[in-house]
Amino acid sequence: MKPINVGLLGIGTVGGGTFGVLARNRDEIERRAGRGIRITRVADKDLARARALVESATPAGEPPAVVCDDAFAVVRDPDVDIVVELIGGYGIAKDLVLEAIAHGKHVVTANKALLALHGNEIFGAAQARGVMVAFEAAVGGGIPIIKALREGLTANRIEWIAGIINGTSNFILSEMRDKGLAFDTVLAQAQKLGYAEADPTFDIEGIDAGHKLTIMSAIAFGVPMRFERAYTEGITRLTAEDIRYAEELGYRIKLLGITRRVGEGESAGIELRVHPTLVPASRLIANVEGVMNAVLVKGDAVGQTMYYGAGAGSEPTASAVVADLVDITRLATVDPENRVPHLAFQPDRISSVPVLPIADIESAYYLRMRVQDRPGVLADITRVLADRTISIDAMVQKEPAAGESEADIILLTHRTIERNMDAAIASIEALATVSGRVTRLRLEEL
Amino acid sequence: MKPINVGLLGIGTVGGGTFGVLARNRDEIERRAGRGIRITRVADKDLARARALVESATPAGEPPAVVCDDAFAVVRDPDVDIVVELIGGYGIAKDLVLEAIAHGKHVVTANKALLALHGNEIFGAAQARGVMVAFEAAVGGGIPIIKALREGLTANRIEWIAGIINGTSNFILSEMRDKGLAFDTVLAQAQKLGYAEADPTFDIEGIDAGHKLTIMSAIAFGVPMRFERAYTEGITRLTAEDIRYAEELGYRIKLLGITRRVGEGESAGIELRVHPTLVPASRLIANVEGVMNAVLVKGDAVGQTMYYGAGAGSEPTASAVVADLVDITRLATVDPENRVPHLAFQPDRISSVPVLPIADIESAYYLRMRVQDRPGVLADITRVLADRTISIDAMVQKEPAAGESEADIILLTHRTIERNMDAAIASIEALATVSGRVTRLRLEEL
Incomplete structure (x- = not known):
């Protein structure tokens, strides 16, 4: 299926991010959208910077987007399916959005000022012309x-x-x-x-x-x-x-x-x-x-x-712009296969990457063990961990309760493969100075 | 436009919530979806309870949903557009979902166990038949x-x-x-x-x-x-x-x-x-x-x-079920007007309810004022508030700094209309014992 052609107005912070995300995640995005999404035209006042940006972000072997400084030429281009307006403000941006709608283009915009002040007019025009104006990027950056x-x-x-x-x-x-x-x-x-x-x-x-x-x-x-x-x-x-x-x-x-x-x-x-x-x-x-x-x-x-x-920033905002592009790509077709796919990705593009056994995952760990309160115990335990190149992030050693000869040691470790931790725990449990089982919990900094 | 007819399988906690939410918010939902969504058939093993529930939740003057104990009759009913499966488990629920798909019905389900274990088969069947299987309610209750x-x-x-x-x-x-x-x-x-x-x-x-x-x-x-x-x-x-x-x-x-x-x-x-x-x-x-x-x-x-x-509960989960029903209602049409509307509500159903001036809003308040450190000051201030039936939630009185004769008083008030608070603040500022302006911030418990 032929790709959707996007005309980008303004290739500043968010525009550059949009270009970059579309290029970097091209395959992932196409697996979701059901067809390619390509920026074919770019309009920006700063031609030299725009050309440099487009050149550096275009994958090798692909025709680069055509760059010009006339945004009206882009919104009137019959080959452009969707116009992305990232100019901002409500002067020229408003004229461009209305002109794009008049030419039957769908519009994606991050322009909250424009919509808050002139949204009623813009959405009325879009409704009358039967096109979409999508604006996820206008509020809360990448948050949908x-x-x-x-x-x-x-x-x-x-x-x-x-x-x-x-x-x-x-x-x-x-x-x-x-x-x-x-x-x-x-x-x-x-x-x-x-x-x-x-x-x-x-x-x-x-x-x-x-x-x-x-x-x-x-x-x-x-x-x-x-x-x-x-x-x-x-x-x-x-x-x-x-x-x-x-x-x-x-x-x-x-x-x-x-x-x-x-x-x-x-x-x-x-x-x-x-x-x-x-x-x-x-x-x-x-x-x-x-x-x-x-x-x-x-x-x-x-x-x-x-x-x-x-709520802002180049790629978070671009995330919302591209989500709108995918939405339009998925919906602006009467093809049932190109509505939102059940499982987010097109059924013929499901990947077979395997689920890892728990022994192969990597995590940090919390370990609690009951040890005899005598010299050398801690050295034995840390030796076991060091032998397996598991480093310790924090340690708490409790005093034995009154009348008891055993106390708790709690360790937080850095990340390691679970299989390695399993072996370390077995070795610790085999120490004569450690009683019973080691309690192990996983830890994620997130 | 004729309403979408829904067949509900299982009217327990979530089913009851779904019935109730669709009835209570009927107008709001129709303004969004572009057409009515009505539960016309209900299947439940406990016929008596199901009938009582349906009767109590059906708005006056409407034909109540037909209740039966044969779920297969519902999924095969040619008048049903969407089947909502809320039976749970992966025995009969699986057969019913597959049968509904085979009969060309869209399906909405909250059944995470069924999807996690048999999802590949179910989504394969749905894809082949060209119907949607929506499952927002299966994860995180009402969180989309x-x-x-x-x-x-x-x-x-x-x-x-x-x-x-x-x-x-x-x-x-x-x-x-x-x-x-x-x-x-x-x-x-x-x-x-x-x-x-x-x-x-x-x-x-x-x-x-x-x-x-x-x-x-x-x-x-x-x-x-x-x-x-x-x-x-x-x-x-x-x-x-x-x-x-x-x-x-x-x-x-x-x-x-x-x-x-x-x-x-x-x-x-x-x-x-x-x-x-x-x-x-x-x-x-x-x-x-x-x-x-x-x-x-x-x-x-x-x-x-x-x-x-x-993440659970009757109405939060129903919120997700109904959102799926609206999604299907909006998308299962090739009518551009019935895709997702630009502004969430259908363009001819926008309401003209006015925006209130800030003086008419209700809020709790934080007030900070600088007062002379002498007896009776606090009584004067609280009298002003009491006269306007503004109650005080918390109060902090600071000691004057060394060598100063004035100190800060901070008050948190209960909710009142801003106009009333404006007047109270004017009266407080007019007190001889209060210097300068009162700092006023709004407070929301959320």
Whole structure:
């Protein structure tokens, strides 16, 4: 089956990631999608950089994508099936998306500002023209939160959503709390690390989060995009002492986007608000640190569910862009074989890679053993492990209880093959100074 | 458009939940799916109970579903479009699913044991017949983890999955840790609470988790279901002291299902194992407590993502069953309007419920103010709040720093309308004993 041809508008951070992921995982993606997905055209103002990027990422022996600086030529190209818009903003990007739709192209975009402000017009045009506009990358980077709301939780009356949906501000709040630093100090540091832009207004004033929240609110409740009604309050006025006082009271401060359905019938309304929020420190979402994002969704049937992951960055965002490309590739066909395959991969592309016996897996280990409290015992045990090149990560030796001559030793080891650990444990159990069996648990840093 | 007719096999806990959710959220679901979804036939051995359940859940003025005790009659009924199998096990359930497929019905099932053991045969038959077999409810209850793996993360080479996918055993481990109790004690308690079955073997020996892991492994890596090769080790031999020692070393013990891709080419293999695992206590997944489930997925592009929610129970599982019904309803048509709608709801069913101004939202609040350190100040402040029926949840009064005459007061309030709080704050700021502005942050228990 002939590959799907993609026209890419803008090959910056996310565009470069999209190009790279499609090239690197080409086989894996084709096994899932049922046909190849290839970027055949790229438009970018910086021609030289775009050409260099395309050249370096194109697999040997393949025709490279055609690079130009005229994005309109790409969206009008009859050979392009899907347009990926990664330019951002709502000037030229809006014109390009509407032009692509007018030319019958499906569109994939990461542009939350565009959708939050002009989504109603864009989706209306797409509906009228019978094309898809997919936007998983617009909210929560690589976290498939749009799909969860649009398809995964369709049984539910969604009651509310609360999300950490701006990595920059979450990084700043995490650092302020961890290190007791002032907002300005951490902001400067975040800019140096590349986590905040030179003009950080959209991130720290809650505007970016407001765009994303507007999109989630629309698809959760079945309402239009109404960013102009959103309340946005940023983190610029937060002080280190408020963070500390909140902590004393058992709370963390997070910049949350909250949308909630309240009232019934005539008095029904929707809350749409972004602001710093105290959250009980014991909640999972209160423990989402640094640039990570998380969205908590409360549905009437499912209860609370949470979705966590990297909310920005080249490849995490590209992960969402490519997922949308696969979705369109799978769905924009009336061929039953090209709907979503039962087992995610096309039935004729299932692999036969074997399942390993447990003896062949690699893990770190927790070992607990009961030993006689006499000199040399520990040396015997560590000798057994050293002989098998198993290194020890941590060790706790307990004192014998009153009147007892035996005590517990607990060891954490570095990773080794289970077969090797089995043999080591057998040798340890054979030591005269060790009583009974060694308790062995596996340990994963994750 | 005529509704989709569903035949329900087994109206126990999950079946009852499915019936209830479809009835309660009928309008919301139809706005999403584009057509009604109605259970028209029910088969259950306990006819009396099934009839009572159907009667009580059917909205007034609607024809109730026809109840019978012959499940084969339902799967062969030409008027049934989709069969929902909630009988469980792999005896009669397998025959029924295959018979439904043979009759050209789409199938929705929550039956992880059936799929892990006979999935290859079942999906082969479905593929040959051109019908869908959807199984979101088989793993992680209402968490849309199957959809995330099958559709949300398609850009990625999945590297590994680690999941808490058995609520019973996670509840037992949480209780053992919290209360320092022995395994047997907590198991008995879990049985009394209904969190563990009379015969808990499948849950506590890791077999149920092994079934679910087998399914996730297949769709993550594009390999067949091979439960017979899975390594399963339960939690029955875990002692309270191991849990305590792990804690001392900075770890929690969780029953994890882990599947990982290792090696390349000829030496490639897949790990498929369920066992108690030490996890660093600082990881989010280590803090998933009680009967909740969470699945951590590592993809090469997206990095780590996590999916959290209720892994079992009537309505959470029904949430997944109904999501599958909506998926099939949306996709089993070649009508472009009936693919997944852009904004989750059908374009002609968007609601106009208004966004509330921030003054109309309800929230709890954190208030910080600087006050003179003299008698009566606190009485003045609490009087202002009491006059507006705002109750105080917690209060911290700081001592003035050396040489200062003013100190901080921090208050947490219960929920009130923001407009009311605005007025209260204005009154507090007008007090002679309060200096400057009141810092106000919103607080959500979530």
